[in-house]
Amino acid sequence: MFAPAPFLLKDVSVSQVMIQVCVALIPGIAAYASLVGPAILVQLVIATLAALLAEAIMLKLRGKPLALFLTDGSAIVTAWLIALTFPPLAPWWLVVTGTVFAVVVAKHLYGGLGQNPFNPAMVAFAVCIVAFPALMSQWPSVGLQLGLIDQMNIILGWAPRVDTLTGATPLDAMKTALKLGEGSFDVSTLLANQDIYGNFAGRGWEWVAAGYLLGGLWLWHRKLITWHVPLAFVASLSLISGALWLYNPSQFASPLFHLLSGGAMLGAFFIATDPVSGCTTPRGKLIFGAGCGLLAYIIRVFGGYPDGVAFAVLLMNLSAPVIDLLTQPPVFGMKDKA
Amino acid sequence: MLMNLFKFKGGVKPPSNKLQSNHLPIAQAPMPSRLVVPLHQSIGGTPRPIVAAGDHVLKGQMIGEADGWISAAVHAPTSGTVVEVAMHVRPHPSGLDSLCVVIEPDGKDEWIARTPIDHKAAAPADVFHHLQQCGIVGLGGAGFPAHGKLTPSTGVPMDELIINGAECEPFITCDDLLMRERADEVVRGIAVFRDLLQPKKVLIGIEDNKPEAIAAMRAAVDAQKEPFSVVAVPTLYPAGGAKQLIRVLTGKEVPGSMRSTADMGVQVFNVGTAYSAWRAVAHGEPLISRILTITGNVHAPRNYEVLIGTPMDELLALAQPHPDTDGILMGGPMMGFLVPNPQVPVVKTTNCLIAHDDRLFPPKAPEMPCIRCGACARACPHELQPFEMYWFSRAKNFGKTQEYNIFDCIECGCCSYVCPSRIPLVQYFRFAKSEIWAREREKNASDQAKTRFEFKQYREEREKADKAEKLAKAAAAQAAKKAAEAAAAAAESGAAPAADTAASPAVTADAPAATVNPEKEAKRATIEAAMARAKAQREAVQPKNTENLSADQQKAAADIEARRIAAHLIEPEPATPASEKPE
Numbered sequence: 001m002f003a004p005a006p007f008l009l010k011d012v013s014v015s016q017v018m019i020q021v022c023v024a025l026i027p028g029i030a031a032y033a034s035l036v037g038p039a040i041l042v043q044l045v046i047a048t049l050a051a052l053l054a055e056a057i058m059l060k061l062r063g064k065p066l067a068l069f070l071t072d073g074s075a076i077v078t079a080w081l082i083a084l085t086f087p088p089l090a091p092w093w094l095v096v097t098g099t100v101f102a103v104v105v106a107k108h109l110y111g112g113l114g115q116n117p118f119n120p121a122m123v124a125f126a127v128c129i130v131a132f133p134a135l136m137s138q139w140p141s142v143g144l145q146l147g148l149i150d151q152m153n154i155i156l157g158w159a160p161r162v163d164t165l166t167g168a169t170p171l172d173a174m175k176t177a178l179k180l181g182e183g184s185f186d187v188s189t190l191l192a193n194q195d196i197y198g199n200f201a202g203r204g205w206e207w208v209a210a211g212y213l214l215g216g217l218w219l220w221h222r223k224l225i226t227w228h229v230p231l232a233f234v235a236s237l238s239l240i241s242g243a244l245w246l247y248n249p250s251q252f253a254s255p256l257f258h259l260l261s262g263g264a265m266l267g268a269f270f271i272a273t274d275p276v277s278g279c280t281t282p283r284g285k286l287i288f289g290a291g292c293g294l295l296a297y298i299i300r301v302f303g304g305y306p307d308g309v310a311f312a313v314l315l316m317n318l319s320a321p322v323i324d325l326l327t328q329p330p331v332f333g334m335k336d337k338a
Numbered sequence: 339m340l341m342n343l344f345k346f347k348g349g350v351k352p353p354s355n356k357l358q359s360n361h362l363p364i365a366q367a368p369m370p371s372r373l374v375v376p377l378h379q380s381i382g383g384t385p386r387p388i389v390a391a392g393d394h395v396l397k398g399q400m401i402g403e404a405d406g407w408i409s410a411a412v413h414a415p416t417s418g419t420v421v422e423v424a425m426h427v428r429p430h431p432s433g434l435d436s437l438c439v440v441i442e443p444d445g446k447d448e449w450i451a452r453t454p455i456d457h458k459a460a461a462p463a464d465v466f467h468h469l470q471q472c473g474i475v476g477l478g479g480a481g482f483p484a485h486g487k488l489t490p491s492t493g494v495p496m497d498e499l500i501i502n503g504a505e506c507e508p509f510i511t512c513d514d515l516l517m518r519e520r521a522d523e524v525v526r527g528i529a530v531f532r533d534l535l536q537p538k539k540v541l542i543g544i545e546d547n548k549p550e551a552i553a554a555m556r557a558a559v560d561a562q563k564e565p566f567s568v569v570a571v572p573t574l575y576p577a578g579g580a581k582q583l584i585r586v587l588t589g590k591e592v593p594g595s596m597r598s599t600a601d602m603g604v605q606v607f608n609v610g611t612a613y614s615a616w617r618a619v620a621h622g623e624p625l626i627s628r629i630l631t632i633t634g635n636v637h638a639p640r641n642y643e644v645l646i647g648t649p650m651d652e653l654l655a656l657a658q659p660h661p662d663t664d665g666i667l668m669g670g671p672m673m674g675f676l677v678p679n680p681q682v683p684v685v686k687t688t689n690c691l692i693a694h695d696d697r698l699f700p701p702k703a704p705e706m707p708c709i710r711c712g713a714c715a716r717a718c719p720h721e722l723q724p725f726e727m728y729w730f731s732r733a734k735n736f737g738k739t740q741e742y743n744i745f746d747c748i749e750c751g752c753c754s755y756v757c758p759s760r761i762p763l764v765q766y767f768r769f770a771k772s773e774i775w776a777r778e779r780e781k782n783a784s785d786q787a788k789t790r791f792e793f794k795q796y797r798e799e800r801e802k803a804d805k806a807e808k809l810a811k812a813a814a815a816q817a818a819k820k821a822a823e824a825a826a827a828a829a830e831s832g833a834a835p836a837a838d839t840a841a842s843p844a845v846t847a848d849a850p851a852a853t854v855n856p857e858k859e860a861k862r863a864t865i866e867a868a869m870a871r872a873k874a875q876r877e878a879v880q881p882k883n884t885e886n887l888s889a890d891q892q893k894a895a896a897d898i899e900a901r902r903i904a905a906h907l908i909e910p911e912p913a914t915p916a917s918e919k920p921e
Contacts, residue, residue: 004431004765006751007671007699008352008508012713012758014706068704114707114759226712275710280725331743332346332581332720333593 014113017224018073024219025080025270028211035204036088036140039151043083043095046155050096051079054103062108074113078102081121081271085263085310086128087139089154094135098124118317119277125310137306139169170205171262172306174253209265216269225273228282232289233268234259240297258297267292267309277317283327284320291316341569344589346582348719349574350752352508352672354547359631359639360511364519366643367656373415373441373647374683375401376428380475381482382408387439393420396450398624401439404470410483411473414441415626415645417448429650429668429685433678441647452622457530462489465534465619472618473625473686478502478578478608479669481687484615487607488534491600498588499537501528503544503551503609504571504578507670510690512629513609515641517544517551520613521558527612529564530619535605539567541587542609545577546570575672576750580606582719594720594746610689625686632657634667634692644684650691651680657693665694672751706759714753714763720746724753724763731770736777739770747771800876803869810866 033040055075059066082098102120110116129136140146146154153159219225237258244252258264263271272278272292279288292312299308378384385402389395395414402412418441425435455468466485474484490496501524505513517524532540542559544552555568571577571586581592584604592599599605610628617623626646630653633639637658644653650666665676668688676694684691692698714724723742730738744767753763887895 004762005669005671005673005675006352006755006764007667007674007694008755009702009760010350010352010756012756013703013760014709014758017709017711017758065704068706072706074709112707114709223716224711226716275712280710280712280715281723328723328742329721331594331722331746332585333591333596333746334743335591 015071015073018077020222020224021077021219021270022073022080024215024224025084025212027214028208028266029080029084031204031207031211032084032088035208037146037151038148039088039140039146039155040083042148042152042155043086043088043090044080046092047079047083047095047099048076050099051075051082051103054100055108058104058108058112062112064112069113072113074107075103078107078120078124081266082124084266085121085125087136089138089140089151090135091157092155093157094128094132098128101127114276116276117321119271119274119313122271122310122313122317126314129305129310137169137172139172169262169306170257171300174257174261175300175306205262206260209260212265212269216265216273219269219273225269226282226285228285229273229278229289229292230268232286233272233293234264236290236293237264237268237297238293240294244301252301258300262300262307263309264293264296267296267313271309271313272316277320279320279323279327281324281327281329283329284323287323287327288316288320291319341567341587343569343571344586346577346585346719347721348717348752349576349582350717350755351573352575352755354573355509355633356511356514356547359509359633359641360514362640364515364629364641364643365656367645367648367653369416369443369445369447370645370648370652371443372421372649373418373443373645374426374438374649374681375412375415375441375647376426376436376438376683376685377402377412378428378436379412379481379646379685379687380410380473381480382406382410382486384437385409385412387423387437389414389420389423389439391420391422394418394444395420395441396448398450398452398626400471400624401441404483408483408486409470410475410485411471411624412439413473413624413626414439415647416441416443417446418443427678427682429677429682429688431675431678438683454620454622457533457619462534465530469615469618472623474611474615474618475625475686476608477610477614477628477686477689478580479673479687479689481685484607484611487598487600487605488531490535491598491603494601494603496535496537496600496605497539497603498584498605499528499532499535499540500580500583500587500604500606501531501540501542501566501609501612502578502580502583502606503542503548503555504583505548506545506573506575506578507672507674507690508575509633509692510631510670511633512631512641512689514548514551516613516629517548517609518554521551521554522561523616524609524613525555525558525562525564525566526620527614527616528566528607529562530615531607531612532564532566537605540565542566542568543571543577543583543587544568545573547573576719576748576752579719579748579750581748594743594748628684628686628688630684630688631690632693633690635660635663635695635698636693644688646686647683649681649683650677653684654680654691654693659693660695662695662697663693664696667692667694667699671699672755673749702762703760705761708759708761711758713756713758717752717756719750719752720748722746724767727770728761728763728766731766734773736770736774739767740774744770744774796876800873803873807866807869810862814862 029040029044052070052075056066056070059069079099082102083095086095086098102124106118106120106123107116150159216230220227220230238255241252241255241258245254268289272289279285292309295312295315296308299305299311305311377387383405386405387401388403389401395401396417397414399414400411401414404411421440421442423437423439426438426440427433428436428438455465457465466488469485469488470483476482476484503513503517505511528540528542542555544555552568552570559566559568569587571583576582577586580599583606584590584592584599588604590602590604592602596602614625618625627643628646629641629643631641632653636654637660639657642653642656654666666680667674668677669675669690671692674690674692708725708728710725712725715722718724727739727742727744727747730742747767749764749768751764754761757763
């Protein structure tokens with residue numbers, strides 16, 4: 001007749017958690033939209049629709065209650081993270097492919113909500129950057145001021161994709177210049193002479209990163225995430241980049257550059273903090289976050305991809321179960337024995 | 339007085355809902371039409387009924403006798419007639435029946451002769467006996483017999499005696515009102531406990547949302563010039579859990595595996611227990627009533643002094659429940675349970691009745707999958723990893739749940755309270771625990787069965803040997819007799835036919851003269867000696883439990899055997915020695 005104790009429950013649900021994550025993304029999205037134009041909003045809509053449709057089909061196939069799981073908000077969070085990590089002018093089918101892969105393979109084939117060993121959005125990113133490397137590295141050229149209609153035409157494939165419209169991300173440009181230049185460029189001249197860069201990172205990207213930071217701090221304030229993962233992520237990325245920057249400032253960019261370019265802030269506060277695929281013990285979270293920051297830097301600077309956050313998170317997802325197992329906190333009254 | 343307080347990790351802050359019931363003084367509940375007093379009301383052995391249907395009992399007369407050391411007596415709450423001693427549903431989530439004494443009050447409320455005890459002059463053992471005979475058990479919820487906890491732990495000095503007035507569960511205000519109105523007697527009861535346990539310090543912990551109770555207790559402590567500290571502890575559920583309160587007041591962490599907190603030099607009693615202990619010591623009153631809160635979906639929430647055994651529906655009527663009330667919750671909303679039916683009686687551990695309805699306690703939303711958000715781990719006051727325990731409980735991987743310390747779980751409900759996926763985590767843990775206990779019991783049962791089987795085999799072997807020995811003796815006697823007869827006949831006839839004596843099967847020591855077959859004789863002696871040796875050996879290894887039995891015991895054993903045979907549990911003994919005799 002009745003469920004057992006406790007009879008009082010806190011007013012909180014999975015969908016509320018997910019909605020708050022989406023709300024926390026809004027400052028970053030606003031800064032992003034002001035930087036690259038309204039295209040990103042279109043991508044958010046495309047990704048959301050694709051995710052909900054894929055989710056609905058999978059739920060139907062698996063015989064799960066549609067209304068309950070469609071409204072849990074988890075598919076929307078995945079969709080938004082995909083839209084925010086993919087190039088804003090990417091063709092619609094690329095975003096849809098990534099989203100469908102994330103929802104169908106990375107999420108539902110592993111058992112659905114709560115069962116995915118990998119962050120679905122990062123799986124989508126990894127799959128697409130491996131399968132469509134060119135499309136995945138075309139970012140709008142700085143100073144490109146296209147209206148909503150023009151941007152939509154590009155996304156929907158009604159207008160030709162012109163090379164002059166797109167360029168590299170600050171991280172990519174820096175890496176390419178430093179590698180190809182073979183010592184003839186140094187970081188400070190690059191930063192000073194190209195309009196892709198702002199004061200200490202990509203131009204305008206600082207504001208996007210600041211937006212994510214703001215949203216992330218709000219999530220922490222709401223106790224939806226703990227400080228462990230973001231702090232460890234930021235600290236390890238700052239430490240390694242700081243050490244190499246001090247060693248050779250002409251060849252290695254400053255910690256601020258690394259923190260405020262690319263996906264570092266989004267990764268630290270919104271991606272690495274995913275509880276399902278991440279670590280859950282306090283010490284585990286510290287290791288997880290630190291690992292993400294370290295791997296992201298190594299891949300960015302020494303690896304073959306422009307940004308390393310996605311691969312770093314996926315690699316740490318792989319290690320999360322064993323980290324959790326080895327970092328069990330001692331229980332009440334057992335601290336001396338442990 | 340300033341005191342350094344400690345924190346426990348986790349905990350939750352559900353809405354307290356205490357204001358509804360704490361503004362009116364304690365009222366006396368009217369005499370119910372009948373009283374159903376369960377005999378099993380405390381942890382430990384079930385008291386044995388010592389009254390029968392038709393008996394007239396007086397108020398305070400013992401009706402159930404403590405069964406063993408961890409057990410406490412049960413008494414008639416008023417004078418009247420015992421209607422029956424029978425099985426009735428008791429207030430327990432199981433909904434199972436237990437033996438109850440049903441009393442019809444005669445309305446006179448006539449006391450037995452009460453015998454107070456001077457606890458300072460009496461030997462501690464006598465005080466313990468008095469408390470046990472008065473049925474004093476912990477009124478905080480678990481119902482542990484008080485005398486058991488007052489017995490000092492050998493070898494561990496008692497550092498702190500903690501009195502629990504925290505009352506952290508929402509809705510409940512009975513301890514609050516008790517402390518406000520009867521602080522004087524509570525403090526006297528605490529002094530009795532102090533005299534028995536001789537602790538270095540006495541700390542009275544009360545949540546800081548009960549300022550009036552704190553003031554009243556401080557005033558009483560000052561008036562009696564006792565060196566007790568009344569400490570306001572932060573309001574945080576479950577601060578009233580014994581181990582949490584110990585942590586907050588002393589900084590000590592009692593591990594889940596430790597059965598008795600006395601092993602850490604600290605003991606905890608509820609304020610209500612102190613009060614009833616004082617009534618028992620100073621006035622000789624056994625525990626026949628308690629204060630409880632009636633609240634929830636009712637028009638007039640309030641605290642009442644209620645006779646143990648009062649049916650809950652009669653009590654709830656006092657507070658005028660709203661018509662949409664659909665159940666009665668006993669205890670608080672975090673750890674309480676819905677009683678199996680509204681007529682179940684109030685017992686010693688009933689601290690609160692909450693009228694249940696969907697407005698106060700909305701039906702739970704559907705359970706979603708765990709997203710490993712870790713909210714449960716952050717809320718757990720025992721610093722467990724509930725989501726891991728949930729996972730392994732679900733998978734019935736009970737060994738793993740034990741690795742994650744499932745038995746440290748105090749089932750406080752904090753994890754379920756905060757879970758965004760609405761997973762009834764505590765229920766999963768109760769399930770896992772009961773499964774582990776069931777398996778343990780099964781294992782013990784099979785171990786016992788194995789021991790029984792081995793003993794049966796040994797017994798059969800021994801009986802065979804005994805039989806063989808008897809047979810041999812009988813045969814020898816027979817042979818001796820025959821030989822003697824033959825000898826006599828031969829003597830009579832004057833002839834001595836050697837062939838006859840040679841054919842006689844065996845001879846015994848009784849008639850060595852007649853022995854004519856040394857070969858057989860030697861063989862028989864060897865067998866006998868070997869059997870004697872084997873017997874001695876077995877006796878050295880295992881004492882016989884079938885020896886030196888009284889007539890009753892033998893009869894009981896025979897009865898058991900007969901029943902077993904009737905039930906075809908075992909084959910009947912192959913044959914009796916008499917029919918087996920080969921001759």
